[in-house]
Amino acid sequence: MASLIHKDLSTLRWDGELPGTLNMIDQTLLPEQFLRIDCNTPEETWQAIKRLSVRGAPAIGVAAAYGLILGVQHNAHLSQNEFLEKLNITADYLAESRPTAVNLFWALDRMRQTAATHADLETPQLLERLLAEARAIEQEDQAMCIAMGEFGQTLLKEGQGVLTHCNAGALATSGSGTALSVFYAAARAGKKIHVYADETRPLLQGARLTSWELQNNDIEVTLICDSMAGWVMKEKRVQAVITGADRVAANGDAANKIGTYSVSLLAKAHGIPFYIVAPSSTFDFALATGDSIPIEQRDPTEISHGCGKQTAPAGVHIYNPAFDVTPAENITAIVTEKGIISPVTTENIAAMLKG
Numbered sequence: 001m002a003s004l005i006h007k008d009l010s011t012l013r014w015d016g017e018l019p020g021t022l023n024m025i026d027q028t029l030l031p032e033q034f035l036r037i038d039c040n041t042p043e044e045t046w047q048a049i050k051r052l053s054v055r056g057a058p059a060i061g062v063a064a065a066y067g068l069i070l071g072v073q074h075n076a077h078l079s080q081n082e083f084l085e086k087l088n089i090t091a092d093y094l095a096e097s098r099p100t101a102v103n104l105f106w107a108l109d110r111m112r113q114t115a116a117t118h119a120d121l122e123t124p125q126l127l128e129r130l131l132a133e134a135r136a137i138e139q140e141d142q143a144m145c146i147a148m149g150e151f152g153q154t155l156l157k158e159g160q161g162v163l164t165h166c167n168a169g170a171l172a173t174s175g176s177g178t179a180l181s182v183f184y185a186a187a188r189a190g191k192k193i194h195v196y197a198d199e200t201r202p203l204l205q206g207a208r209l210t211s212w213e214l215q216n217n218d219i220e221v222t223l224i225c226d227s228m229a230g231w232v233m234k235e236k237r238v239q240a241v242i243t244g245a246d247r248v249a250a251n252g253d254a255a256n257k258i259g260t261y262s263v264s265l266l267a268k269a270h271g272i273p274f275y276i277v278a279p280s281s282t283f284d285f286a287l288a289t290g291d292s293i294p295i296e297q298r299d300p301t302e303i304s305h306g307c308g309k310q311t312a313p314a315g316v317h318i319y320n321p322a323f324d325v326t327p328a329e330n331i332t333a334i335v336t337e338k339g340i341i342s343p344v345t346t347e348n349i350a351a352m353l354k355g
C-alpha cells in the first residue's frame with residue numbers, strides 16, 4: 001500500500017516559490033474521499049484550520065507559518081514598516097483560529113521573531129527569509145517526528161498491544177507523526193505491535209484518520225469505540241497507551257483530545273503505562289500547570305448531528321469541549337525529540353528541554 005509518509009501524500013506542502021500556495025489534504029473528507037485543497041489567502045488557511053481540514057498540533061503550526069506568508073507575499077512593494085504591520089495583523093488573525101494547540105502560537109511567534117531579527121533587510125529579501133523560516137519549521141517538525149519515534153519505540157516490546165486516542169500521526173504533522181511515529185519506528189525495528197485505536201468522539205479522528213493512516217502504512221490496527229478502552233485493558237489486550245498532546249505545561253500536565261484524561265485514569269487503574277509523545281514546540285513554559293490551558297469549545301452540532309444525520313433531540317443542552325488535560329501524575333513518561341522524560345516533573349522537563 002502507498003505510504004502516507006510518501007511525498008505525494010504529505011499532509012501539507014508549500015507549492016511554488018514566491019508567490020506560492022499552501023496545499024493540504026482535506027482531512028474532513030477522509031476516509032471516504034482523498035482530496036487535496038489549495039489555500040491562497042490567510043482567510044482560507046484560517047478556515048481550513050478551524051474546520052479541521054488541517055489539524056493536529058504540529059500541522060496547525062506549520063499551516064499557520066505558511067498562512068502568514070500567504071498574507072504578505074503580494075506586499076513586497078510596501079515600506080518595511082507597512083510590511084511588518086501587515087505581517088503582525090495577519091499573525092494576530094491566524095492566532096484566533098484555534099486556542100488550545102500551542103504550536104500555532106509558537107510558529108507564529110517564531111515568524112514574528114524572524115521578521116524582527118532581520119529588520120535590516122529590504123522587504124523582498126525579508127519575505128524570502130520568512131519563507132525560508134516557514135520551510136525550516138516544516139523540516140524541523142519532520143526531523144522531530146523521526147527522533148520521537150526512535151526514542152519512543154524503545155518503550156515497546158515485541159507483540160504488545162497499544163491503545164491510542166485521536167490521531168497523532170503523519171496526518172497531524174508534516175512528518176511521520178508523534179504518537180504514531182513510535183509505531184512506524186517499532187515496525188522498522190522489526191517489532192510487531194498491534195494498535196487499538198479509540199474512535200474518538202465526536203469527530204472520529206481515531207476511526208476516520210488513525211485507522212486509515214495505519215492501514216495505509218501496514219500497521220495492524222483494531223478500531224474500538226471510546227467506551228471500550230477500559231474493557232480492552234481489563235482483557236489484557238493492551239500493555240501501553242500512547243497519545244500525542246496539544247499543549248504541555250511546565251509541570252507536564254498535558255492537553256490532548258477530549259477523552260485522553262479518561263484513558264489515563266483507566267490506564268492507571270489497570271497498572272498500564274501511559275505515554276505522551278510531543279515535540280518541544282508543544283511545550284508551553286509560560287504555564288506552570290495545565291489549569292490555565294485554554295480549552296476549545298466547539299459547535300454543538302458536532303455532537304447533535306454526527307454522521308450526517310440528527311442524533312440528538314432538537315434543543316437539548318450540549319457541552320462540547322474539544323480537549324481535556326491529563327495531570328502529570330498520570331503520565332508515565334513524555335517522549336520528546338531530545339529524549340524520554342520520566343518521571344514527569346517540572347525539573348526533569350526543564351533539564352531535558354531547556355538544558
Ligand code: MRU
Nearest residue numbers: 055056057166168172244245257
Ligand atoms: O482537534 P484535533 O484533531 O486537532 O486534535 C488533535 C489532537 O488532539 C492530537 O492528539 C494532538 O494534536 C497531537 S498531534 C501530533
